[in-house]
Amino acid sequence: MFSSFRQSMAWLHTWFGLTLGFILMVVFFFGSLSVFDREIDRWSIPESRFEPQVMPSFDEMLLPILRSVEPEVQDYNTNMPLLHDLSQGPMTPRTELPADEFWAYTTHRDPVLIMGVGFLVPQPLDPEGHNHIHGNITIDPRTGKAFPDDQLKIGSRFFYPMHYSLNWNWNRIGIYIVGIAAFIMMAALVSGVIIHRKRFREFFTFRPNKQTQRSVLDLHNLTGMVALPFHFFFTFTGLLIFASFYFFPVTHTQLEPLHDYHEMVEASETGLPHKRAGVPTEIASVDAMVAKAKQRWAEKDMAGEVGFLKITHVDDANSFVSIYRAGSDRVALVGEGMHFNASTGELIREEPPRSAVSEINEFLTGLHLQHFEHWLLRWLYVFGGLVGAICIATGFIFFVEKRKRQHTLQGSSGSQVVDALAVTTVTGMLVATVSMLVANRLLPAEMVGKGYWEQVVFWGSWSVMLLHAFWRSSAVRHMHISPAWREQSILFAVLAIAAVILNWITTGDHLLKTVFHYWPVAGVDLSLLVSSAIAIYAAVYLKKRENVAVNKAIEFSAQKLEASRG
């Protein structure tokens, strides 16, 4: 079917890249934003604009708060009927569910502390299953005061999940779609290198002043090649993070019996009980355990703060406390977990040195999840992601430039559709993102369901951008540049500036103040202003190119007319 290996790779690159590229665009862009998700959270929730805090006293502050957390209504209504065994009696009322697990999590970039409780389903249908109904809470660790729970953390709870699940949670379909797209990204990178391997020099050539098709292809090759290791590693590690649960859940399905057997063996080796004993006991001082854990870390020459704390089998004789380091000083996700008996405070287990496979895995996933504290490296991640986005976007434009003439002559609207979708996923996505930030500053803080309406604005404005892109796309058929590119760039530029001004008006935090006192917010504001300036430049440049294109289009129509006459 294909006359050569290279040709088959070109086919694969073009068609798979085109169909899944639109998803990849979303993944790369929101992945880049996710590097600063906590900072975007600070911007969108002004009450949380204070310095990052270390984990506060568990005994005095966290335990009483965790005791007061209730199971979430929605989680209870959805999952309780699925988990509970009706033959053993009616469902336990929501507020009477016993707590089984407590946890608290913070990072070096979090002023707020997120905590949660896993509540036990007393009469479960499957006693071996994970029978938890959850209740979560975000607090100000300085005072213990809770943040309203319908406040949306736009960075870590909307942009970040957008990166790996498109926020489409029905049967986790979003995660699978992103997974397929990521797999195709790896295939596109390999096939892209193969297509051009004969002319290696092409990878590092950029001729901005040649015709659009030529310079766009240059930019596509350049951005693909310069950051090739970045693209490949991030795609690969992204797949790896989800592989065991979603993409190749071999040990959670077919080989589950083997996995369960291993868990049992492991529980007997580690001394960490797999199940509750059914004998109630009290919790000893967790603060004392934290002190002991910190001392052990210091002895191992990796002194650090607590990042994650978990109590398993709460209030039971088999209860144990697990304390993990915040891994802000290295790439690998190393928790150096210490586990204590919850009622006696005695150290049960210290995690042993890792095997080579596990070290490689923790390094790779750590490389992707970047819990480390290194601001230059964080910015490099952002640029790497954006370079990937440029590579994908130029792929679309090259597709259109190469084919639009032929499509028009054949009466096909292929190029027109691809161009409109490209506008939607490039400038349209930017408009949707910044519209959400503007809505965040315009909607009153005390509004009920504010987070929901912010999401409505995001999806709504994106849909409008889609309609606008298709409406303006007929220009492509006449060999013009679609004016939607320019118009949406201008809209984005205006909205981005508006977001910065609105932040100033509604919170009093203007740049002159935040640059010296609060970088998380200054960083978001400055990024918005720089993006706005780039968008204005792009709009001016597009206007110029549109004029050139008009002359070419006139030439083209004359040719077409002649051809139809001849």
Add this chain to the structure above:
Amino acid sequence: MPNFSSPAWPIASRIFASLVGGYLFTWGLIAITIAALIPLGIEFHDVEMGMLMLGLLIYLSLFLWGMATDKLIWLWLILFGGGVTMTVLASVLQQSFLQGI
């Protein structure tokens, strides 16, 4: 009745075999390696993580091979035949190991 002589047919067959067959083959390979190495006393999560890392790269290679090869029959036979065989064998191995404890 689908038109098998249409030019779309071989490409659809190729894509299906490469994507789905490649996945099945990789699944089988991961499963049989885990099922075969655990009884030998190798750490469970080491085998699992190692095979997932390798598996992703193997799946990628199979997919690229499938998109390029001339021998569509072999593609179907190896990927689906091999995938099913290894998957079934993995279950058999698992069962005999767990019964033997």
